[in-house]
Amino acid sequence: MIDSESVMETHGRVLKRRGGTVADIVSGLRHEIISGRLMPGSPLRQEHLAQRFEASRMPVRDALRLLEGEGFVQFDPNRGARVAPVSADDVREIFEMRIAAECLALRIALPELSNTHIDQAAALQDRIESAPASEYGLLNASFHKALYVPAGRPRLLNHIDMLSQAASRYLSMAIVTLDYAGRSNAEHHDLLVACRKRDESRxxxxxASHIETAGEALVARLETG
Structure with a gap:
């Protein structure tokens, strides 16, 4: 279960104790980008980040390169690192990959899915319905992961985690700009009902429909500006 506030509070305590490691900096910046605290195009100056995270410039540089690989940061030849822009092509690719990976995970997980796992997902859904938009991406990823964990496929789950992180900034945007929360919540409840019945096909x-619909709505929004 992911609690974004406790993650950031813990993160802050770690920084005060031993300075910013690469993992600390990646986690902190990723959270700020996903939540919208750092907007697309925002400059990421290494000297400023080093001061913020109480780190040397080397771990900051390494963290920015890792975030570049995740699609959160881009390097411009003459302007340094910036928060990567959002794009319709990026959304399309992420959500196509999510459908393939997450449907596979759920299909493998269903025979091992216990009522406890489903109850955990339902509890996360309750939190989603009262959480601010900035926390939606992390809670949504936790909801889905609760249903996939019984698959027992660590490589697949790590792949899904990476895609979920990439999708989170877009999902938070959808909740704010597309008023998508009601539809998403209803689709989550439909998924929970199907899982409780162990109805694999449903x-x-x-x-698949839940992920595809969200992706299509985001692509349409980005293409129309």
Whole structure:
């Protein structure tokens, strides 16, 4: 279960104790980009980040390169590092990959899915419905992961985690700009019902449609400006 506030509070305590490691800096900046605290195009100056995270410039540089690989940061030849822009092509690729990976994970997980796992996902859904938009991406990823963990496929789950992180900034944007929360919540409840019935066909159909619909709405929003 992911609690973004406790993650950041813990993160802050770690920084005060031993300075910013690469992992600390990646986690902190990723959270700020996903939550919208750092907007697309915002400059990421290494000297400023080194001061903020109480680190030398080397871990800051390494963290920015890792975030570049995740699609959160881009390097411009004459302007340094910046928060990567959002784009329709990026959304399309992320959500196509999510459908393939997450439907596979759910199909493998369903025979091992216990009522406890489903109850955990339902509890996360309750939190989603009262959480601010800035926390939606992290809580949504936790909701989905609760249903996939019984698959017992660590490589697949790590791949899904990477895609979820990339999708989170877009999902938070959808909740704010597209008023998408109501539809997403209803689709989550449909998925939970199908999982409780152990109806594989219905569960996979609900999941694929849920991810595809969100991706299409985001692509349309980005293409129309």
């Amino acid at each position: 569960a996979i159909s609900c999941l």
